[in-house]
Amino acid sequence: QNLEESEVVEQVYSTSVVAMEDLLEFNADLLFQLDSYIDILDARINLIRRIAHYMMKHYNRDSLQGNLLSHFRFLRHMQKDWAHVLELMEQPLGKSQLLFLKESRPHYPSASDLEEGSFGIQRIQQIYRLQLKDIVSGLLDGVQHGTSFSTLESFTVARALYRRYRYLEAVPWLEQTLSLYEQTSEEARESYQLLGFDVSQTHMLYIEGLMKLNRYEDALEAIDRDPKPNLWRLRDRVEMLMMSSNDLPLGKPNPPLTTLQLCCRGGCPYRDMHRLTCGYNTTVTPFLRLAPFKTEILSLSPYMVLYHDVITPLESETLRNLSRPHMKRRAMTYNKLNLRPIIDPKRTSNSVWFKSNSNAVIERLERRAGHMTNFEMVYSEVYQMLNYGIGGHYYPHVDHFESPEVLKQRKIGDRIATILFYLSDVPQGGATLFPLLNISVRPRQGDALLWYNLNDRGQGEMDTLHTSCPIIKGSKWALVKWIDELSQPFRRPCNR
Numbered sequence: 410q411n412l413e414e415s416e417v418v419e420q421v422y423s424t425s426v427v428a429m430e431d432l433l434e435f436n437a438d439l440l441f442q443l444d445s446y447i448d449i450l451d452a453r454i455n456l457i458r459r460i461a462h463y464m465m466k467h468y469n470r471d472s473l474q475g476n477l478l479s480h481f482r483f484l485r486h487m488q489k490d491w492a493h494v495l496e497l498m499e500q501p502l503g504k505s506q507l508l509f510l511k512e513s514r515p516h517y518p519s520a521s522d523l524e525e526g527s528f529g530i531q532r533i534q535q536i537y538r539l540q541l542k543d544i545v546s547g548l549l550d551g552v553q554h555g556t557s558f559s560t561l562e563s564f565t566v567a568r569a570l571y572r573r574y575r576y577l578e579a580v581p582w583l584e585q586t587l588s589l590y591e592q593t594s595e596e597a598r599e600s601y602q603l604l605g606f607d608v609s610q611t612h613m614l615y616i617e618g619l620m621k622l623n624r625y626e627d628a629l630e631a632i633d634r635d636p637k638p639n640l641w642r643l644r645d646r647v648e649m650l651m652m653s654s655n656d657l658p659l660g661k662p663n664p665p666l667t668t669l670q671l672c673c674r675g676g677c678p679y680r681d682m683h684r685l686t687c688g689y690n691t692t693v694t695p696f697l698r699l700a701p702f703k704t705e706i707l708s709l710s711p712y713m714v715l716y717h718d719v720i721t722p723l724e725s726e727t728l729r730n731l732s733r734p735h736m737k738r739r740a741m742t743y744n745k746l747n748l749r750p751i752i753d754p755k756r757t758s759n760s761v762w763f764k765s766n767s768n769a770v771i772e773r774l775e776r777r778a779g780h781m782t783n784f785e786m787v788y789s790e791v792y793q794m795l796n797y798g799i800g801g802h803y804y805p806h807v808d809h810f811e812s813p814e815v816l817k818q819r820k821i822g823d824r825i826a827t828i829l830f831y832l833s834d835v836p837q838g839g840a841t842l843f844p845l846l847n848i849s850v851r852p853r854q855g856d857a858l859l860w861y862n863l864n865d866r867g868q869g870e871m872d873t874l875h876t877s878c879p880i881i882k883g884s885k886w887a888l889v890k891w892i893d894e895l896s897q898p899f900r901r902p903c904n905r
């Protein structure tokens with residue numbers, strides 16, 4: 410097995426579409442167990458009911474008829490039957506089902522996983538500038554999806570933001586939660602309650618959130634909208650604060666759209682001006698005369714090209730399938746105190762590494778990448794396969810090393826270039842965006858993006874700052890190859 414296995418890390422689901430598919434299977438197993446548990450309890454209830462009815466009918470106030478037989482009959486009953494009933498009542502039921510659920514517990518998504526998913530939703534809201542009412546009804550950036558949010562999901566997002574003191578974002582979600590609840594049928598409300606949702610608590614949290622934002626008038630209005638005896642004291646407190654505080658209500662500032670917000674939606678404006686040339690590349694290596702690559706130059710400085718159709722759909726599929734069982738959340742940092750892995754929210758994807766000789770497809774890609782780029786590949790790094798999840802993204806970063814200390818430890822030098830292969834189409838969102846260059850590239854199965862991270866002097870190009878826009882729909886698969894600096898003296902000789 411050539412896949413590099415890292416230390417065992419607990420599965421994180423929210424950061425990868427593939428992992429979520431596993432969760433679906435898991436849920437089916439759990440439901441099956443719950444169903445047999447119900448059957449077993451049901452059978453026992455029926456049994457006990459039948460015995461009880463029999464006993465009520467045959468042994469009651471009329472049991473003693475003054476004759477010997479009736480006395481003996483009753484005596485036998487009292488000695489034997491109740492002991493039997495007790496035994497039945499004491500017998501533990503559904504042990505194996507209970508055990509299954511207990512042992513499955515470590516595989517349930519963790520609370521931080523759900524939190525991460527909540528932040529994914531909020532990220533999409535922010536970057537794509539969505540209205541909450543649109544999100545909850547499944548309208549995402551102009552596309553109507555077949556799923557909507559109920560009170561429960563809306564509350565989960567609200568709570569996650571609130572817990573992290575993100576009141577400005579949490580309060581609108583709480584408002585949305587309460588408004589969804591108002592539109593909910595009595596029957597559904599009952600189910601929510603069964604699942605632990607408490608509407609009074611939510612209302613209270615909303616009022617507290619408003620107070621955190623110094624929105625005292627709104628807090629009073631919220632209290633009066635649903636006056637409850639336990640809120641009278643709070644009402645007094647709000648009124649006091651309103652009179653004594655000079656703080657202005659905190660509201661969402663309305664800044665101009667950021668490049669991220671502009672470019673993640675539908676591509677950067679004026680991007681077509683950057684389209685320098687588009688043609689067949691036949692000259693990089695002699696091999697290309699036989700098999701030219703469709704090449705689109707996106708930028709000259711830093712140098713950036715997009716190759717089309719360099720991986721066949723079958724090759725992509727093979728790599729996806731090889732990766733699937735090994736994908737893990739590896740973008741983690743470690744808590745210095747207890748050494749437990751903590752999630753790095755800057756990068757929400759699951760990944761796996763391939764060495765360059767892992768399998769035939771990778772070996773072929775390695776040769777092809779050499780022909781495409783004219784770089785020497787011998788010492789370059791392992792291939793990194795990525796799959797993103799709910800609202801998955803990769804925070805703006807550069808690929809070269811910014812710290813001289815880290816660089817010194819790397820025998821193969823800095824990352825002179827990056828090749829990013831796209832192994833799937835992404836129907837909505839998920840572009841790779843270079844905000845300082847106004848370039849955004851939509852993932853298209855078979856395409857590969859190459860850019861130089863270092864300038865001609867070998868210095869890091871900060872203009873290569875890039876990010877993966879959050880994914881709205883689809884499963885984004887990308888394969889990253891970083892090319893090292895040290896093997897290239899004959900391939901990139903023009904360094905000044």
Ligand SMILES: O=C(O)CCC(=O)C(=O)O
Nearest residue numbers: 803808840841877887889
């Ligand atoms: O997934 C993307 O579009 C970007 C990935 C990336 O920048 C990286 O892995 O360094």
Ligand SMILES: [Fe+2]
Nearest residue numbers: 806807808875
């Ligand atoms: Fe990167």
